[in-house]
Amino acid sequence: MAQTQLTFAVPKGRILDEALPVMARAGVVPEDAFHDKANRSLTFATGRADMRLIRVRAFDVATFVAHGAAQVGIVGSDVIEEFDYADLYAPVDLDIGHCRLSLAEPKDGAASIDGASHVRVATKYPGLTRRHFEAQGIQAECVKLNGAMEIAPSLGMCGRIVDLVSSGQTLKDNGLVEVAKIMDITARLIVNRAALKTDPRVAALVEAFRADAAAKAA
Ligand SMILES: Nc1ncnc2c1ncn2[C@@H]1O[C@H](COP(=O)(O)OP(=O)(O)OP(=O)(O)O)[C@@H](O)[C@H]1O
Numbered sequence: 001m002a003q004t005q006l007t008f009a010v011p012k013g014r015i016l017d018e019a020l021p022v023m024a025r026a027g028v029v030p031e032d033a034f035h036d037k038a039n040r041s042l043t044f045a046t047g048r049a050d051m052r053l054i055r056v057r058a059f060d061v062a063t064f065v066a067h068g069a070a071q072v073g074i075v076g077s078d079v080i081e082e083f084d085y086a087d088l089y090a091p092v093d094l095d096i097g098h099c100r101l102s103l104a105e106p107k108d109g110a111a112s113i114d115g116a117s118h119v120r121v122a123t124k125y126p127g128l129t130r131r132h133f134e135a136q137g138i139q140a141e142c143v144k145l146n147g148a149m150e151i152a153p154s155l156g157m158c159g160r161i162v163d164l165v166s167s168g169q170t171l172k173d174n175g176l177v178e179v180a181k182i183m184d185i186t187a188r189l190i191v192n193r194a195a196l197k198t199d200p201r202v203a204a205l206v207e208a209f210r211a212d213a214a215a216k217a218a
């Protein structure tokens, strides 16, 4: 009987360039069409007849894998923690996509919108933001944005933002300062828990990525 195809979900954003060499060392190499910017396909063959890639938005990688539509994927730990899907397991830290999730405010201080027990925050990460403030007994009202949240405080929409920071240049260029780090972030290999239990190819892939991470760390 022919084996079902494994589906490996990769994010189309900035992690991808760093992820491709790691994937190649674990034996996952996309067909040439994957690198053709004009190609609008979302599904690609790999060097393995029993595996295909899907290229989707970073947040959707976690959703496809949690629902078992893809068995394996690569995504930032920010996305994993934001969703906290029970069916998703993140067994390998790939040591790529380093950044941090931080709280930032205008360099002259948060706007008067914010009080002692209630703040309004623009973010792509409402779950992580609420949890961060809850731990301090503060209720966070989150305004969900999908990008460019650095402009929200200057437009009076919120007092602060929670967003990813790497060099800090985006904050600086928009008159903001980092006031607290919420978490350090790296990209992880993620797998669907049920697929890991039932399909030995998933366990073998985890081992291949784990061996590569261990060799890199040695
Ligand atoms: N400045 C950064 N430096 C390093 N890693 C980052 C940075 N920004 C984001 N990342 C990591 O890359 C992942 C994807 O980020 P990116 O901003 O490229 O997503 P995207 O594909 O543009 O998002 P969307 O799906 O909303 O279009 C993030 O989840 C995070 O783990």
Ligand SMILES: O=P(O)(O)OC[C@H]1O[C@H](OP(=O)(O)OP(=O)(O)O)[C@H](O)[C@@H]1O
Pocket (backbone or CB within 6 Å): 014, 146, 147, 148, 149, 163, 164, 165, 166, 167, 168, 169, 170, 171
């Ligand atoms: O600290 P820095 O090095 O400046 O990086 C931080 C920026 O990188 C990410 O955005 P990205 O460039 O992915 O664009 P986006 O707004 O489309 O998410 C993040 O959302 C910040 O805006």
